[in-house]
Amino acid sequence: MACFARDGFHGASMQKICAEAGMSPGALYRHFPSKEAIIAAIVEDERADRLHVFDEVRKAPTILGGLMGCLRQLLEEQTLPTATLGPEIMAEAIRNAPLRAAVEPCEEETRVHLRAALEEAVARGEIDPGLSLDEVMILLQIMGDGIILNHQLHPEWRITARLPDIHRLVVRMLAPAGREG
Amino acid sequence: MACFARDGFHGASMQKICAEAGMSPGALYRHFPSKEAIIAAIVEDERADRLHVFDEVRKAPTILGGLMGCLRQLLEEQTLPTATLGPEIMAEAIRNAPLRAAVEPCEEETRVHLRAALEEAVARGEIDPGLSLDEVMILLQIMGDGIILNHQLHPEWRITARLPDIHRLVVRMLAPAGREG
Protein backbone atom coordinates (compact mmCIF):
# COMPACT_ATOMS: atom_id res chain seq x y z
CA MET A 1 0.00 0.00 0.00
CA ALA A 2 2.85 2.37 0.80
CA CYS A 3 4.34 1.77 -2.63
CA PHE A 4 1.10 2.20 -4.52
CA ALA A 5 0.34 5.36 -2.58
CA ARG A 6 3.80 6.81 -3.17
CA ASP A 7 4.26 5.90 -6.82
CA GLY A 8 0.81 5.18 -8.16
CA PHE A 9 -0.47 2.04 -9.77
CA HIS A 10 1.97 1.85 -12.58
CA GLY A 11 4.86 3.60 -10.89
CA ALA A 12 4.96 1.00 -8.16
CA SER A 13 7.06 -1.79 -9.60
CA MET A 14 7.11 -5.27 -8.19
CA GLN A 15 10.75 -4.71 -7.33
CA LYS A 16 9.93 -1.65 -5.22
CA ILE A 17 7.14 -3.55 -3.55
CA CYS A 18 9.57 -6.36 -2.80
CA ALA A 19 12.03 -3.90 -1.29
CA GLU A 20 9.31 -2.30 0.83
CA ALA A 21 8.05 -5.66 2.00
CA GLY A 22 11.56 -7.01 2.62
CA MET A 23 10.86 -9.89 0.28
CA SER A 24 12.22 -11.35 -2.89
CA PRO A 25 10.03 -11.46 -6.00
CA GLY A 26 9.73 -15.20 -5.62
CA ALA A 27 8.37 -14.88 -2.11
CA LEU A 28 5.96 -12.15 -3.13
CA TYR A 29 4.64 -14.28 -5.97
CA ARG A 30 4.00 -17.06 -3.52
CA HIS A 31 1.45 -14.82 -1.80
CA PHE A 32 -0.05 -13.02 -4.78
CA PRO A 33 -0.37 -14.51 -8.25
CA SER A 34 0.12 -11.14 -9.94
CA LYS A 35 0.42 -7.43 -9.42
CA GLU A 36 -3.26 -6.99 -10.14
CA ALA A 37 -4.04 -9.44 -7.37
CA ILE A 38 -2.23 -7.22 -4.89
CA ILE A 39 -4.36 -4.30 -5.93
CA ALA A 40 -7.49 -6.38 -5.64
CA ALA A 41 -6.44 -7.46 -2.16
CA ILE A 42 -5.94 -3.83 -1.14
CA VAL A 43 -9.41 -2.94 -2.39
CA GLU A 44 -10.89 -5.86 -0.50
CA ASP A 45 -9.07 -4.77 2.62
CA GLU A 46 -10.38 -1.23 2.31
CA ARG A 47 -13.83 -2.64 1.83
CA ALA A 48 -13.67 -4.46 5.15
CA ASP A 49 -12.59 -1.23 6.82
CA ARG A 50 -15.42 0.76 5.30
CA LEU A 51 -17.96 -1.62 6.77
CA HIS A 52 -17.49 -0.11 10.19
CA VAL A 53 -17.49 3.53 9.21
CA PHE A 54 -21.27 3.72 9.29
CA ASP A 55 -21.62 1.94 12.62
CA GLU A 56 -21.87 5.10 14.69
CA VAL A 57 -24.13 7.13 12.44
CA ARG A 58 -27.31 6.10 14.21
CA LYS A 59 -25.88 6.90 17.64
CA ALA A 60 -25.11 10.50 16.71
CA PRO A 61 -27.51 13.23 17.86
CA THR A 62 -28.47 13.87 14.25
CA ILE A 63 -28.10 11.55 11.31
CA LEU A 64 -26.63 14.25 9.11
CA GLY A 65 -24.17 15.12 11.85
CA GLY A 66 -23.29 11.45 12.09
CA LEU A 67 -22.66 11.25 8.36
CA MET A 68 -20.43 14.29 8.68
CA GLY A 69 -18.58 12.42 11.40
CA CYS A 70 -18.03 9.52 9.00
CA LEU A 71 -16.61 11.92 6.49
CA ARG A 72 -14.32 13.42 9.10
CA GLN A 73 -13.13 9.96 10.05
CA LEU A 74 -12.53 9.13 6.40
CA LEU A 75 -10.56 12.32 5.94
CA GLU A 76 -8.45 11.68 8.99
CA GLU A 77 -7.57 8.27 7.64
CA GLN A 78 -6.59 10.11 4.51
CA THR A 79 -3.83 11.83 6.42
CA LEU A 80 -1.95 8.56 6.30
CA PRO A 81 0.47 8.12 3.42
CA THR A 82 -1.81 5.47 1.95
CA ALA A 83 -4.45 8.08 1.35
CA THR A 84 -3.70 8.89 -2.27
CA LEU A 85 -4.86 5.37 -3.01
CA GLY A 86 -8.46 6.52 -3.06
CA PRO A 87 -8.30 8.81 -6.10
CA GLU A 88 -5.76 6.48 -7.68
CA ILE A 89 -8.14 3.55 -7.46
CA MET A 90 -11.05 5.61 -8.75
CA ALA A 91 -9.13 6.84 -11.78
CA GLU A 92 -7.84 3.38 -12.55
CA ALA A 93 -11.25 1.80 -12.08
CA ILE A 94 -12.64 3.98 -14.87
CA ARG A 95 -10.52 2.15 -17.43
CA ASN A 96 -9.64 -1.12 -15.74
CA ALA A 97 -12.66 -3.41 -15.81
CA PRO A 98 -11.45 -6.08 -13.35
CA LEU A 99 -10.57 -3.41 -10.82
CA ARG A 100 -13.91 -1.74 -11.34
CA ALA A 101 -15.58 -5.06 -10.64
CA ALA A 102 -13.61 -5.33 -7.40
CA VAL A 103 -14.52 -1.82 -6.34
CA GLU A 104 -18.19 -1.99 -7.23
CA PRO A 105 -19.37 -4.19 -4.31
CA CYS A 106 -17.63 -1.85 -1.91
CA GLU A 107 -19.40 1.14 -3.38
CA GLU A 108 -22.71 -0.69 -3.41
CA GLU A 109 -22.33 -1.47 0.28
CA THR A 110 -21.60 2.17 0.99
CA ARG A 111 -24.73 3.17 -0.89
CA VAL A 112 -26.85 0.71 1.05
CA HIS A 113 -25.64 2.12 4.35
CA LEU A 114 -25.99 5.67 3.13
CA ARG A 115 -29.53 5.08 1.97
CA ALA A 116 -30.50 3.48 5.28
CA ALA A 117 -29.07 6.47 7.11
CA LEU A 118 -30.97 8.86 4.88
CA GLU A 119 -34.23 7.03 5.43
CA GLU A 120 -33.65 7.22 9.14
CA ALA A 121 -32.97 10.93 8.75
CA VAL A 122 -36.26 11.42 6.93
CA ALA A 123 -38.02 9.54 9.71
CA ARG A 124 -36.42 11.81 12.28
CA GLY A 125 -37.52 14.87 10.36
CA GLU A 126 -34.02 15.96 9.42
CA ILE A 127 -34.69 15.70 5.72
CA ASP A 128 -37.58 17.20 3.80
CA PRO A 129 -39.74 14.21 2.88
CA GLY A 130 -40.51 15.91 -0.41
CA LEU A 131 -36.97 15.31 -1.66
CA SER A 132 -36.05 12.34 -3.81
CA LEU A 133 -33.75 10.18 -1.74
CA ASP A 134 -32.11 8.85 -4.89
CA GLU A 135 -30.97 12.30 -5.89
CA VAL A 136 -29.90 13.17 -2.37
CA MET A 137 -27.91 9.97 -2.10
CA ILE A 138 -26.16 10.52 -5.40
CA LEU A 139 -25.36 14.10 -4.51
CA LEU A 140 -23.96 13.12 -1.12
CA GLN A 141 -21.82 10.41 -2.64
CA ILE A 142 -20.61 12.87 -5.23
CA MET A 143 -19.74 15.30 -2.47
CA GLY A 144 -17.93 12.59 -0.54
CA ASP A 145 -15.80 11.60 -3.52
CA GLY A 146 -15.17 15.23 -4.38
CA ILE A 147 -14.10 16.08 -0.86
CA ILE A 148 -11.64 13.19 -0.74
CA LEU A 149 -10.25 14.17 -4.12
CA ASN A 150 -9.88 17.81 -3.17
CA HIS A 151 -8.39 16.92 0.17
CA GLN A 152 -5.63 15.13 -1.69
CA LEU A 153 -5.22 17.68 -4.43
CA HIS A 154 -5.30 20.72 -2.15
CA PRO A 155 -4.33 19.64 1.36
CA GLU A 156 -3.52 23.26 2.09
CA TRP A 157 -7.24 24.06 2.00
CA ARG A 158 -7.68 22.15 5.22
CA ILE A 159 -11.07 20.86 4.27
CA THR A 160 -11.41 19.12 7.61
CA ALA A 161 -11.67 22.51 9.27
CA ARG A 162 -14.40 23.47 6.84
CA LEU A 163 -16.58 20.49 7.56
CA PRO A 164 -18.83 22.41 10.00
CA ASP A 165 -19.56 24.99 7.31
CA ILE A 166 -20.20 22.28 4.77
CA HIS A 167 -22.45 20.57 7.27
CA ARG A 168 -24.44 23.79 7.61
CA LEU A 169 -24.84 24.06 3.85
CA VAL A 170 -25.95 20.45 3.58
CA VAL A 171 -28.52 21.00 6.33
CA ARG A 172 -29.85 24.05 4.47
CA MET A 173 -30.16 21.88 1.41
CA LEU A 174 -31.95 18.97 3.03
CA ALA A 175 -33.88 20.31 6.00
CA PRO A 176 -37.65 20.70 5.73
CA ALA A 177 -38.67 24.29 5.03
CA GLY A 178 -38.66 26.52 8.11
CA ARG A 179 -36.44 24.18 10.06
CA GLU A 180 -32.98 25.24 9.12
CA GLY A 181 -30.03 24.44 11.37
CA MET B 1 -5.42 12.58 -26.24
CA ALA B 2 -7.23 9.54 -27.61
CA CYS B 3 -4.37 7.32 -26.44
CA PHE B 4 -4.13 8.81 -22.98
CA ALA B 5 -7.90 8.59 -22.56
CA ARG B 6 -8.02 4.99 -23.74
CA ASP B 7 -5.02 3.61 -21.91
CA GLY B 8 -4.28 6.07 -19.15
CA PHE B 9 -1.12 7.97 -18.49
CA HIS B 10 1.21 5.06 -18.16
CA GLY B 11 -0.65 2.67 -20.40
CA ALA B 12 -0.31 5.00 -23.37
CA SER B 13 3.08 4.19 -24.84
CA MET B 14 4.90 6.44 -27.22
CA GLN B 15 4.57 3.76 -29.85
CA LYS B 16 0.79 3.69 -29.54
CA ILE B 17 0.75 7.47 -29.69
CA CYS B 18 2.88 7.30 -32.81
CA ALA B 19 0.48 4.83 -34.38
CA GLU B 20 -2.53 6.98 -33.49
CA ALA B 21 -0.85 10.09 -34.85
CA GLY B 22 0.40 8.33 -37.98
CA MET B 23 3.94 9.34 -37.13
CA SER B 24 7.24 7.71 -36.40
CA PRO B 25 8.85 8.16 -32.98
CA GLY B 26 11.48 10.38 -34.53
CA ALA B 27 8.87 12.72 -35.96
CA LEU B 28 6.94 12.78 -32.68
CA TYR B 29 10.09 13.69 -30.77
CA ARG B 30 10.63 16.55 -33.15
CA HIS B 31 7.41 18.12 -31.86
CA PHE B 32 7.57 17.14 -28.17
CA PRO B 33 10.78 16.74 -26.21
CA SER B 34 9.30 14.01 -24.01
CA LYS B 35 6.16 12.15 -23.07
CA GLU B 36 5.60 14.45 -20.11
CA ALA B 37 5.66 17.40 -22.48
CA ILE B 38 2.77 15.91 -24.42
CA ILE B 39 0.76 15.65 -21.23
CA ALA B 40 1.63 19.22 -20.31
CA ALA B 41 0.52 20.36 -23.75
CA ILE B 42 -2.79 18.57 -23.32
CA VAL B 43 -3.35 20.27 -19.98
CA GLU B 44 -2.51 23.62 -21.49
CA ASP B 45 -4.93 22.94 -24.33
CA GLU B 46 -7.72 22.05 -21.91
CA ARG B 47 -6.98 25.20 -20.03
CA ALA B 48 -7.55 27.31 -23.09
CA ASP B 49 -10.86 25.53 -23.67
CA ARG B 50 -12.02 26.10 -20.12
CA LEU B 51 -11.57 29.82 -20.52
CA HIS B 52 -14.72 30.07 -22.59
CA VAL B 53 -16.92 27.83 -20.50
CA PHE B 54 -17.84 30.67 -18.18
CA ASP B 55 -18.55 33.14 -20.96
CA GLU B 56 -22.28 32.55 -21.02
CA VAL B 57 -22.94 32.39 -17.31
CA ARG B 58 -23.82 36.07 -17.01
CA LYS B 59 -26.23 35.92 -19.93
CA ALA B 60 -28.29 33.16 -18.38
CA PRO B 61 -31.58 34.07 -16.64
CA THR B 62 -30.06 33.08 -13.30
CA ILE B 63 -26.41 32.78 -12.39
CA LEU B 64 -26.89 29.44 -10.71
CA GLY B 65 -28.74 28.18 -13.74
CA GLY B 66 -25.89 29.44 -15.88
CA LEU B 67 -23.35 27.58 -13.76
CA MET B 68 -25.46 24.48 -14.15
CA GLY B 69 -25.31 25.07 -17.89
CA CYS B 70 -21.51 25.13 -17.68
CA LEU B 71 -21.57 21.84 -15.87
CA ARG B 72 -23.87 20.37 -18.49
CA GLN B 73 -21.56 21.56 -21.22
CA LEU B 74 -18.59 20.08 -19.39
CA LEU B 75 -20.40 16.77 -19.01
CA GLU B 76 -21.35 16.69 -22.65
CA GLU B 77 -17.74 17.20 -23.58
CA GLN B 78 -17.09 14.27 -21.28
CA THR B 79 -19.07 12.05 -23.59
CA LEU B 80 -16.17 12.20 -25.97
CA PRO B 81 -13.61 9.46 -25.67
CA THR B 82 -11.12 11.97 -24.30
CA ALA B 83 -13.27 12.41 -21.22
CA THR B 84 -11.50 10.01 -18.88
CA LEU B 85 -8.58 12.37 -19.05
CA GLY B 86 -10.09 14.55 -16.33
CA PRO B 87 -9.97 12.05 -13.46
CA GLU B 88 -6.74 10.65 -14.86
CA ILE B 89 -5.07 14.04 -14.71
CA MET B 90 -6.39 14.71 -11.23
CA ALA B 91 -5.15 11.44 -9.82
CA GLU B 92 -1.78 11.87 -11.46
CA ALA B 93 -1.48 15.47 -10.31
CA ILE B 94 -1.71 14.35 -6.70
CA ARG B 95 1.64 12.61 -6.97
CA ASN B 96 3.29 14.24 -9.96
CA ALA B 97 4.56 17.68 -8.96
CA PRO B 98 5.31 19.07 -12.44
CA LEU B 99 1.88 18.06 -13.66
CA ARG B 100 0.30 19.58 -10.59
CA ALA B 101 2.11 22.82 -11.36
CA ALA B 102 0.73 22.72 -14.89
CA VAL B 103 -2.81 22.07 -13.68
CA GLU B 104 -2.85 24.62 -10.89
CA PRO B 105 -3.14 27.79 -13.04
CA CYS B 106 -6.06 26.23 -14.85
CA GLU B 107 -7.82 25.51 -11.59
CA GLU B 108 -7.02 28.95 -10.27
CA GLU B 109 -8.58 30.51 -13.34
CA THR B 110 -11.68 28.42 -12.86
CA ARG B 111 -11.91 29.58 -9.28
CA VAL B 112 -11.59 33.21 -10.30
CA HIS B 113 -14.44 32.87 -12.77
CA LEU B 114 -16.52 30.88 -10.33
CA ARG B 115 -16.04 33.46 -7.61
CA ALA B 116 -17.00 36.30 -9.93
CA ALA B 117 -20.14 34.43 -10.89
CA LEU B 118 -21.01 33.82 -7.27
CA GLU B 119 -20.56 37.48 -6.38
CA GLU B 120 -22.85 38.39 -9.23
CA ALA B 121 -25.34 35.85 -7.93
CA VAL B 122 -25.25 37.44 -4.47
CA ALA B 123 -25.83 40.83 -6.06
CA ARG B 124 -28.82 39.46 -7.92
CA GLY B 125 -30.24 38.02 -4.74
CA GLU B 126 -29.82 34.41 -5.77
CA ILE B 127 -27.49 33.59 -2.91
CA ASP B 128 -28.05 34.29 0.75
CA PRO B 129 -25.60 37.11 1.55
CA GLY B 130 -25.05 35.57 4.96
CA LEU B 131 -23.17 32.65 3.41
CA SER B 132 -19.41 32.58 3.18
CA LEU B 133 -18.55 32.70 -0.49
CA ASP B 134 -15.29 30.88 0.17
CA GLU B 135 -17.11 27.88 1.52
CA VAL B 136 -19.72 28.00 -1.22
CA MET B 137 -17.04 28.16 -3.86
CA ILE B 138 -15.12 25.25 -2.44
CA LEU B 139 -18.26 23.18 -2.13
CA LEU B 140 -19.29 23.91 -5.69
CA GLN B 141 -15.87 23.04 -7.00
CA ILE B 142 -15.97 19.84 -4.99
CA MET B 143 -19.34 19.04 -6.48
CA GLY B 144 -18.08 19.76 -9.96
CA ASP B 145 -15.11 17.45 -9.58
CA GLY B 146 -17.26 14.82 -7.93
CA ILE B 147 -19.85 14.95 -10.69
CA ILE B 148 -17.23 14.54 -13.40
CA LEU B 149 -15.66 11.65 -11.53
CA ASN B 150 -18.99 9.92 -10.99
CA HIS B 151 -20.04 10.53 -14.53
CA GLN B 152 -17.00 8.56 -15.64
CA LEU B 153 -17.21 5.89 -12.99
CA HIS B 154 -20.96 5.34 -13.33
CA PRO B 155 -22.06 6.50 -16.76
CA GLU B 156 -25.16 4.34 -16.32
CA TRP B 157 -26.41 6.77 -13.68
CA ARG B 158 -27.00 9.33 -16.40
CA ILE B 159 -26.05 12.22 -14.21
CA THR B 160 -26.81 14.66 -17.00
CA ALA B 161 -30.48 13.81 -16.66
CA ARG B 162 -30.28 14.49 -12.94
CA LEU B 163 -28.84 17.95 -13.29
CA PRO B 164 -32.22 19.68 -12.86
CA ASP B 165 -32.73 17.90 -9.54
CA ILE B 166 -29.21 18.75 -8.48
CA HIS B 167 -29.87 22.32 -9.50
CA ARG B 168 -32.93 22.38 -7.26
CA LEU B 169 -30.93 21.07 -4.32
CA VAL B 170 -28.20 23.63 -4.88
CA VAL B 171 -30.78 26.41 -5.00
CA ARG B 172 -32.26 25.17 -1.72
CA MET B 173 -28.79 25.30 -0.27
CA LEU B 174 -27.87 28.77 -1.44
CA ALA B 175 -31.08 30.75 -1.79
CA PRO B 176 -31.96 33.36 0.81
CA ALA B 177 -34.52 32.10 3.32
CA GLY B 178 -38.09 32.18 2.02
CA ARG B 179 -37.02 32.42 -1.58
CA GLU B 180 -36.57 28.85 -2.63
CA GLY B 181 -36.79 27.82 -6.26
Add this chain to the structure above:
DNA sequence: TAGACGAGAGCGAACGTTCATTCGCTGCCG
Protein backbone atom coordinates in the same frame (compact mmCIF):
# COMPACT_ATOMS: atom_id res chain seq x y z
C1' DT C 1 15.73 -41.30 19.55
C1' DA C 2 18.11 -40.51 15.20
C1' DG C 3 17.58 -39.72 10.68
C1' DA C 4 15.26 -39.58 6.21
C1' DC C 5 11.67 -37.20 3.90
C1' DG C 6 8.48 -33.83 1.77
C1' DA C 7 5.97 -29.62 1.65
C1' DG C 8 6.32 -25.16 1.30
C1' DA C 9 8.53 -20.46 2.22
C1' DG C 10 11.86 -17.78 0.48
C1' DC C 11 15.40 -16.58 -2.75
C1' DG C 12 17.40 -13.97 -6.72
C1' DA C 13 19.36 -14.44 -11.24
C1' DA C 14 17.38 -14.68 -15.57
C1' DC C 15 13.65 -14.29 -19.10
C1' DG C 16 11.27 -12.07 -22.74
C1' DT C 17 8.85 -8.01 -23.42
C1' DT C 18 8.02 -3.33 -23.64
C1' DC C 19 9.26 1.12 -22.48
C1' DA C 20 10.98 6.11 -23.60
C1' DT C 21 14.33 7.86 -26.18
C1' DT C 22 18.19 8.35 -29.73
C1' DC C 23 20.49 8.79 -34.09
C1' DG C 24 22.10 8.29 -38.65
C1' DC C 25 19.64 8.45 -42.46
C1' DT C 26 16.40 9.92 -46.59
C1' DG C 27 13.82 13.11 -49.14
C1' DC C 28 11.58 17.60 -49.68
C1' DC C 29 11.63 22.49 -50.44
C1' DG C 30 13.21 27.35 -50.64
Add this chain to the structure above:
DNA sequence: CGGCAGCGAATGAACGTTCGCTCTCGTCTA
Protein backbone atom coordinates in the same frame (compact mmCIF):
# COMPACT_ATOMS: atom_id res chain seq x y z
C1' DC D 1 22.96 23.41 -51.42
C1' DG D 2 21.39 23.85 -46.47
C1' DG D 3 17.91 23.27 -43.20
C1' DC D 4 14.55 20.59 -41.50
C1' DA D 5 10.59 17.14 -41.28
C1' DG D 6 10.17 12.58 -41.04
C1' DC D 7 11.72 7.94 -40.62
C1' DG D 8 12.38 3.45 -38.11
C1' DA D 9 15.80 0.29 -36.45
C1' DA D 10 18.48 0.29 -32.44
C1' DT D 11 19.44 1.24 -27.43
C1' DG D 12 19.66 0.37 -22.67
C1' DA D 13 16.84 0.41 -18.86
C1' DA D 14 13.02 -1.30 -16.41
C1' DC D 15 9.11 -3.96 -16.35
C1' DG D 16 6.19 -8.31 -14.58
C1' DT D 17 6.97 -12.85 -14.12
C1' DT D 18 9.39 -17.49 -13.87
C1' DC D 19 12.12 -21.22 -12.18
C1' DG D 20 15.53 -24.02 -10.19
C1' DC D 21 17.45 -23.68 -6.07
C1' DT D 22 18.19 -23.64 -0.69
C1' DC D 23 16.58 -23.72 3.81
C1' DT D 24 13.40 -24.77 7.46
C1' DC D 25 10.33 -27.43 9.65
C1' DG D 26 7.00 -31.07 11.22
C1' DT D 27 6.19 -35.86 10.50
C1' DC D 28 7.02 -40.48 9.70
C1' DT D 29 10.01 -44.62 10.00
C1' DA D 30 13.58 -47.72 11.75
